[in-house]
Amino acid sequence: MTTSRTAFSTPQITAALAVGTIAVLMIGLQPILLGAIFDAHQLTEDELGVVAMGEIMTLGLGVALGDALLPGARLRSITIVAAALTAGFDTFTLDADGLAELLAIRAAAGLAQGVLVWGTTGVIVRSANPERLGGIFFVVQTLAQAAVGFALANLVLPAAGWRGGFAVLAGTTVLVVALAFAQPAQLAPLPPPVATGFRWSPRAVASLVVVFLQLAAVGAFWAYSEPLGKAAGFDAPAAQTLISGVLVVQVLGGSLASVLVRRLSVVSTLVMCSVVLAATTLAVHQLPHGQSLPFAIACVPFGFVWLFMLPFQIGLAFRADPSGRVASLVPAAQLLGSAFGPLFASFTTHGKDVAAVPLVSASFAIAAGILLVVTRPRGAAQRA
Secondary structure (H helix, E strand, O other): OOOOOOOOOHHHHHHHHHHHHHHOHHHHHHHHHHHHHHHOOOOOHHHHHHHHHHHHHHHHHHHHHHHHHOOHHHHHHHHHHHHHHHHHHHHHHOOOOOHHHHHHHHHHHHHHHHHHHHHHHHHHHOOOOHHHHHHHHHHHHHHHHHHHHHHHHHHHHHHHHHHHHHHHHHHHHHHHHHHOOOOOOOOOOOOOHHHHOOOOOHHHHHHHHHHHHHHHHHHHHHHOHHHHHHHOOOOHHHHHHHHHHHHHHHHHHHHHHHHHOOOOEHHHHHHHHHHHHHHHHHHHHHOOOOOHHHHHHHHHHHHHHHHHHHHHHHHHHHHHOOOOOOHHHHHHHHHHHHHHHHHHHHOOOEOOEOOOHHHHHHHHHHHHHHHHHHHOOOOOOOEO
């Protein structure tokens, strides 16, 4: 690979991963915090969906805009400003009233969060082992979201409501200011296109489209996992317990991927991940009402593949472009896919009838698998 390699110290890498983890906390906390807003009758369910998707999409745009516009040489100051803005928008959320205000504030927060993720991604793609470090990042952020979510649901929200939750989020984001002085002060420029021969080829674009489609498949199914679980026979507490169990499986998948990402064929692994996503969601679609155990069994490989495939997506981007320019856009493609999947799936629902959602998810997964096969270099080594 010809991307710029920087000898980051362990404390620098740890701080950078912590910055990115805090930046994406809201993605994992959305069901809890926005659900609390809904329970407080501040917005309708449809309006909350708009707010949630808006923030995810602007977060992805923030990553892409950071890559295109921001100077890596000023990483520390950019991180401080983005953290201050994120904390400020979290604070403004406390006084937001109605769809327009919440959407504007959370969309702005998403942009600032995206800039923080851009910085973390910049460190990852310039590290000695970006695929493995990316896998660690995905696992750490999942664990952090689970831990903070547990604290909010059991300690903060019962005592202080949804506003208390956003106050905690704002306070946590302030920690990024201190972390900015521990992470790398700047990012070395990536090799210029003239030095690497980089150009936007069909293969480079296809790698990002694959990432987008696979996360759209995940997002579409996961956004409706609770109503799908209820249709399979779970009551609300049981469905929520299943979701927590899938989280554990996700962590196992991400941890194993961090070890195997340099040992398995990138393209073949991602094709198999698409096959598993399609097979599990199609199996759920075929289940008759009340088949809770088969539904739970199908969710296990789905959750495992979710985090397992993410480091390989970084590897796919590096094979399309060894300079790391495409890999730096993988988080943006992941976030935009995660937002688009549920948005597209919402057009197939009718009231509480979400039976068509697994078909939408499977279609995205199948499309990603086909694209991987069609664009796979003939005779090229695909091992990390």
